[in-house]
Amino acid sequence: MIRIAAAGDLHVGLDSVGCYSPLLAHLHERADVLLLAGDLTQHGSIDEFHVLAKELAGLHTPVAAVFGNHDYHQGHETRNREILESVGVRVLEGEYMVLRMGEERLGVAGIKGFCGGYAGACGAEFGEPEMKSFIRTTKEDAESLRIALDAISGCDVRVALTHYSPIKGTLVGEKLEIYPFLGSYLLAEAIDGAKADLALHGHSHKGTDQGVTPGGVPVRNVAMPVIRTGYQLFSFGSAPSPSVESMGESTG
Template sequence: MIIAAVGDVHSPKFLPLFLKSLGEVPVNIDAFILLGDIVEKNNVEAFAPVYQAIRKRFENVPVIGVFGNEEYRGFEREYYAKYPEISWLNDELRVFGLNRFKTCIVGTRGALDKPTPWQASNIPGILEYYRDLPGKIAGLLRECRDSAAEITILASHYGISYSNLKGEKPSIYPYLASQRMSEVVKPELVDLVIHAHAHNAVVEYTVVNNVPIYNASLPGRGRILVIEVKPRRSILNWLAKPR
């Protein structure tokens, strides 16, 4: 199965780079995943040229979206209403038939080890939300496993580990990712994690708990990532069964 993944388009800021990169994505992908901060400062209208360009190139490919910090909390329904063709995942899961695989995708803004000063002052309960989210995501990943999905993907806007943040200032790591999220990333639950948000991180790919993690931030990568996903988790579970 082949997916395309990108975040941090910040339309219209990086829209020209996105459109250029889109032309380099093979047409045989099975899904296109948007990892948040697709617009700048909650400019709902600026999402349209991104989606329209995807749909023009990939007429029948499922488009899955998660929100970032630039798609402001409390405005989710505006995105649902204006872009209903997108499979939005807001701390939710959905099962898709992609290629020949039953695929479960868990989508979330993600958690941070520290709320930004603005978040702490303006979003009631954000500290508790970040504290509790890893447990909720773990539960969703278990639901994916119990659904007998052959492939499970975790799509988050924020990072889930500090291990691929090199290039960013270490002092801001807690505002870019949650180390506690890495604790729920286990090979028996998830096959792939993709995220964005870390614009300056130079590490594209890392492994956490034997699970591949990709940073698909557009300004960081300079392109849309195209990733071949294999059902590693199903194979590991099969090997672990008593014979």
């Protein structure tokens, strides 16, 4: 059995010392991996990432994370990644991780992703340089996700981990006007192309927990304000404890 715990939108601040770690007390008994879907911190500051690292230090469960928009706010992504890696957290920015669990392999392809909207009501790479740059960013992120998913195609279970949502279905509850700022269908197209087994995202605090891509891949919004727990649990099939086998970076 492959057991996955997932949460997003922790929004850890300097006022969060000791707030998240108690929720992880029994994680190692319940899950083989913890996946974090971005907005790990409130302001993206180095000090906040040190607080987060302490909350996650010493876990007996592998942890992988993508950043969210809040984590980019102060421009310290490189340093913040190092802080998380110092406590063993794998940060996936267009990269993948493979965990072996007995005879089975779990592949996780992760990227923050970006916005732009959903099929039929989305932005196009047209007009002003700023608009073209905006949509190009989404296209590049979707392509990075596609390449990372391709790299884990041989795994028994393949998970796409993003911050922004690949579908509208998990945004129900948000104001329609802000949908274009909550994600992009291009992420779903990459997920469907790879026939992933599960897509996890955060970002949408007022959204809903369950949805599905046009290709039938289950999508789960694991933002903590939605799941109301320290993490959501998912399971696939049957087998035991994990070891990190390989990591890599897509070049999209």
